[in-house]
Amino acid sequence: MRYLSIVFLIAAAQGALAQTPAFPFPHHVNHAFGSIRPDHRSQAQLDQDIREAYARWKTAYLRSAGTDGGGNPVYRVLCNTDGNGNTVSEGQGYGLIIMSVMAGHEPDAAVIAAGLWRYVDRHRSGIDSRLMSWNITAAGQPQQGNDSAFDGDNDIALGLLMAAAQWPAGVPVDFRAKALDMLAGQAASVMGPDSKLPLLGDWVTPNGASYNQYSVRPSDFMPAHFLNFSAASGAPVWKAAIVATRTAVEHLQTTYAAGTGLVPDFTVREAAASSLLKPATAGFLEGPHDGHYNYNAGRAPWRLATHALLHADADSARQARRIAQWSATAAGGIATNIRPGYLLDGTPITTTYFTSFFAAPIGVAAMTSPTQQSWLNAIYDSVRTRQEGYYEDSVALLSLMVMSGTYWDPVAIDRIFADGVQRIAP
Incomplete structure (x- = not known):
């Protein structure tokens, strides 16, 4: 009986040890050289902001679903x-x-x-x-x-x-x-077999008439995710996806949003035989703003900038920076002037309210530009204690994690650089 008790105690101790996190919060990561973080709050304050935002999120949205x-x-x-x-x-x-x-x-x-x-x-x-x-x-x-x-x-x-x-x-x-x-x-x-772009879901046929491998959602372009998937699985599709999404964003920004860097909620093919993308028309999938920078595309600055910050990617930094720099001018440096959605030329869809969903990802993008310290600080303050709804609060919390330096991914977390820094182009 005593032997069994010892066995159970050892098993319990091993189970507890197995559940001890390897990188307990707050685990701070180094961002790319030349990037910035909010500098008006100490690291201890930034960490506490995340704890408090997490507590609000957990209380509001995490639920038991039985066993x-x-x-x-x-x-x-x-x-x-x-x-x-x-x-x-x-x-x-x-x-x-x-x-x-x-x-x-x-x-x-x-x-x-x-x-x-x-x-x-x-x-x-x-x-x-x-x-x-x-x-x-x-x-x-x-x-x-x-x-x-x-x-x-x-x-x-x-x-x-x-x-x-x-x-x-x-x-x-x-x-x-x-x-x-x-x-x-x-x-x-x-994953599009020819486009190397992410399909909307497994319901899409790659060469379908209305929805296909070119009718995609630019907010699904997550190059940092793809980098981690490549490292974990070795499947070549993920490196190809990084190249394809980078090319697609560059074309969309320079062809359809040259003054803003904004990308649309959804895209379609420019022409029947083309691999290039253009904004979708109204009513393509969700509503009248399918071709605008709306409640899907608002995540794009966060996705691009996370790749730039954690993996020192100059292309993602440049693409995120376009949006961040335009937004500061458009809002007059006042974070609560960031509007909930825009036409790709920068015209606001509405001016009637402010939401952290659009502001927080732009804050992450501002981290790629050393000249935008005051803009980053202002955005951070506008969202750090705000509570709205599941979508807004989830994206804001994840964006705050990046802004505070507490967000990591498996590839970035313990990377060692010969000179101790990561570099992105200015």
Whole structure:
């Protein structure tokens, strides 16, 4: 009996050790040489801002979803708080990334991350079962089609790789194995075979008439994610995606938004035989602003700048900087003058309200420009304590993590440079 007690104690200790994060919050990373961070608050204050923003996010949006067949806890992220609320794959991805960053501060991070994965596992796409069904009702049923959305699966896959870096022992879930399985599904089902661009989801046929490998969402261009996927899986599609998305953004910015750098929510082919993209027309998929810088494209500055900051990529830095520099002029240096959506020429869609969703990603982009210190500080202050809704608060929290230097990814976290710095072009 005493022998069994010792065995149980050893097993419990090993389990606790396995769930101890390798990079507990706050784990600060070095950003590319020539970049900036908010300089009006100390690092300790920046870290505390993240703790407080995380506490608001967790209280508002993280929910238990019962247990699985083995009695293990399952968690989901609410995408709205009306009644019980739906859950979307994008929210599960955001949740996995947030838990991986906050591990060490959040004592149950490993358990919650595993529970978020179990919810993904419970709700697989009916087309490629390695991916997640993108929209699930509070009752656990697929809504608006039992198929995937690229952005959600992409963040889930990165979140799983981050969780694998935090808990490499594979307890309570073998996060790395789950990530590689999802990446295989993405490579097979949601990457354009010719365009090398991300499809909207596994419901899209690469050469379809209305929706195809060129009818894409530029906010799905996540080069830092693709770099991590390449390192983890070795699949060549991810390096090709970095090149293809970089080329696509450059063309969109210089051809259709030369004075602003803005990109549209959705694109289509310029011509039948062309591989170049142009903004979609109104009503292409979601509404009248499908060809404008709206509630999808607003994430683009954050995605581009994260690649520039963590991986010293000069192209992403240049592309993010275009948006940041235009926005400072357009808003007159007043962060709350950032408008909720624009035509690509910079005309505001509306001037009736301010939202952190559009401001926070521009703050990340401002980090790539040493001349924009006051603009970065102003944006940071405009969003750091703001609370709105699931989408706005999730994007703002992730953007604040980058601005504070507490966000990392597996490739960047322990990279050693010969001279100790990363460089991006001025």
